Amino acid sequence: MSSWIDTFTKVAGRVEKHFDLVKFNIKLRSGWLDPVQIQPYRGHGTAQRLYLKGRVLEYRGVTSASNADSVWENLLNMYRRFDSHEIPGARLRVRFGSQELETTTDHEGYFDLEIEPREPLRLERVWHDVELTLIEPKAEGQGRERVVGHVLVPPPKSEFGVISDIDDTIVLTGATDPLTMARIVVLNNPHTRLPFEGVAAFYQALRKGGTGAGYNPIFYVSSSPWNLYDLLIDFLNLNGIPVGPLFLRDVGLEEDRLLKSGHHEHKLKQIRTILDTHPDLPFLLIGDSGQEDPEIYREVVHEYPGRIKAVYIRDVSVGERDAAIHKIITEIQGTGIEMVLVADTVAAAEHAAKQGFITAEALPEVRAEKRKDEQAPTISEQVPVLGPIADAAADTTTS
Numbered sequence: 001m002s003s004w005i006d007t008f009t010k011v012a013g014r015v016e017k018h019f020d021l022v023k024f025n026i027k028l029r030s031g032w033l034d035p036v037q038i039q040p041y042r043g044h045g046t047a048q049r050l051y052l053k054g055r056v057l058e059y060r061g062v063t064s065a066s067n068a069d070s071v072w073e074n075l076l077n078m079y080r081r082f083d084s085h086e087i088p089g090a091r092l093r094v095r096f097g098s099q100e101l102e103t104t105t106d107h108e109g110y111f112d113l114e115i116e117p118r119e120p121l122r123l124e125r126v127w128h129d130v131e132l133t134l135i136e137p138k139a140e141g142q143g144r145e146r147v148v149g150h151v152l153v154p155p156p157k158s159e160f161g162v163i164s165d166i167d168d169t170i171v172l173t174g175a176t177d178p179l180t181m182a183r184i185v186v187l188n189n190p191h192t193r194l195p196f197e198g199v200a201a202f203y204q205a206l207r208k209g210g211t212g213a214g215y216n217p218i219f220y221v222s223s224s225p226w227n228l229y230d231l232l233i234d235f236l237n238l239n240g241i242p243v244g245p246l247f248l249r250d251v252g253l254e255e256d257r258l259l260k261s262g263h264h265e266h267k268l269k270q271i272r273t274i275l276d277t278h279p280d281l282p283f284l285l286i287g288d289s290g291q292e293d294p295e296i297y298r299e300v301v302h303e304y305p306g307r308i309k310a311v312y313i314r315d316v317s318v319g320e321r322d323a324a325i326h327k328i329i330t331e332i333q334g335t336g337i338e339m340v341l342v343a344d345t346v347a348a349a350e351h352a353a354k355q356g357f358i359t360a361e362a363l364p365e366v367r368a369e370k371r372k373d374e375q376a377p378t379i380s381e382q383v384p385v386l387g388p389i390a391d392a393a394a395d396t397t398t399s
Contacts, residue, residue: 035058035059036056036057036058036059036087036090036134036137036138036145037056037057037058037059037145037147038054038055038056038092038132038134038145038146038147039054039055039056039057039147039229039230040052040053040054040130040132040147040148040149040150041053041054041055041149041226041229041245041246041248042149042150042151042152042233042243042244042245042246043113043130043149043150043151043152043245044151044152044153044217044219044245044274044277044278045115045151045152045153045277046153046154046277046278047117047120047121047123047153048116048117049114049115049116049277050096050113050114050115050116050117050128050130050151050153051112051113051114051151051277052112052113052115052130052149052151053110053111053112053113054110054111054113054132054149055086055105055108055109055110055111055226056086056087056090056092056105056109056111056134057084057085057086057087057109058084058085058086058087084109084227086105086107086108086109086110087105087109087137088105088106088107088108088109089104089105089107090104090105090109090111090134090136090137091103091104091134091135091136092104092105092111092132092133092134092135093132093133093134093135094113094115094130094131094132095130095131095133096115096117096128096129096130096131097117097118097119098118098119099115099117099118101115102135108250110250113130115130121153123153123155123156124155125153126152126153126154126155126215126217127150127151127152127153128150128151128152128153129148129149129150129151130148130149130150130151131146131147131148131149132146132147132148132149133145133146134146152217152244152245154215154216154217154278154281155214155215157214158209158214158215158216158217158281159209159210159211159214159216159357160209160216160281160282160283160284160309160357161216161217161218161219161274161278161281161282161283161284162203162206162207162216162217162218162219162283162284162285162286163219163221163271163274163283163284163285163286164203164218164219164220164221164285164286164287165220165221165222165267165286165287165288165293166220166221166222166224166232166246167222167223167224167288167291168196168288168290168291168314168316169196169199169286169287169288169293169314170195170196170199170203170220170241171195171196171235195235195239195241196314196344196345197344197345197369197370197371198344198345198346198349198366198367198369198370199239199241199345200239200240200241200369201345201349201362201365201366201368201369201370202345202348202349202352202358202362202366203218203241203242204240204241204242204362205349205352205358205359205362205365205366206218206242206284206352206357206358207242208358208359208362209357209358210356210357210358210359211359212358212359212361212362217244217278217281218242218244219244219245219247219274220232220236220244220245220246220247221246221247221267221270221271221274222246222247222248222249222267223248223249223263223266223267224248224249225248225249225250225251226248226249226250227251228248229246229248232246232248233246247270247273247274249266263291263292264292264295264296267292267293267296268296268299268300271285271296271300272300272303275300275304275307282306282307282308282309283307283308283309284308284309284310284311284312284352284357285297285300285308285310285311285312286311286312286313286314286348287311287312287313287314288313288314288315288316289313289314289315289316289317289321289322289325289341290316290317293313294313294324294325294328294329294339295328297311297313297332297339298328298331298332298339301332301335301337302335305335308337309337309355309357310337310338310339310340310351310352310355310357311332311337311338311339311340312339312340312342312348312351312352313325313339313340313341313342314342314343314344314345314348315341315342315343325341326341329341338351344370345366345370346363346366346367346370349362349363349366350363
């Protein structure tokens, strides 16, 4: 069975790659290429090396979200995100300070930059600008052909870093129920999706650290696809959750993108990348009990002794899953690291204050924000039901 799946994946990946390349060449020769945009993703690095990833795509007309957007508008924008038309072999000019170099996208339109700064960085700055300009191909109309990417370099006095999951850790998704999760993600937008109660105040306190005046970097790791990057960035910004690099997942038919690269392997690989890039920084790990975060974080604790200060797991599971998680907690305690299973953000914040990760003065704000957020709709109330959608579709058909 496994060999059959491997063969199918390889063949399907090659067919997809060949078809996309043929389609792109036809559009390019015929002048049918839509305006081209560069989408840089927030990067990270050190004073010695900077990392920036991004993608070059045809502009698909994804509109900015608002509170007034209908279910149909959300659905259409989501379709456009996943019906991406990538630009293979696009050439980009990269400028960082006085340095200039070129990079080329792969067949999926992605580029991965590594920059070694020739001049000392101004380490009092946390975010550093990288200018990206499209050299070729050129298309009719205006696109985002020149953009600025941003790379995070943790300040030398950072106390620790934070690695956080996204789904059901900072944003309500109902990840333990695939149907509910699909409806929330597809039919909502950053204005209508809900954060977990108090999470913005807690993460702001973690960023400021035990002194209340520091800057601790926060990294977000998720198995969500890169197609949702703009949605997640808007969600963080709208809800006052600290900015930070996102580590998402490429999806496709190739063996390292869909069938071979599972949730566990993807997240573990990204966490290793973060820890290896910032070897002098200890970390807090934050996740939920609904999927595999406890198992992933257990591996990280064992692989990186002395690097993890504490692990926070939001309790969103029941039954047999609870027993498995408590077993992991007991195992990790043997390493001297606490994995704390919490019912809500306030419980995590109270523990963090006792450990000196945040100030005690931050607790009232976390509690107040939790009470405010609790007045928001529940998951069942925020998910648009399918009945009105079906009725609207019927009206369209009969009119």
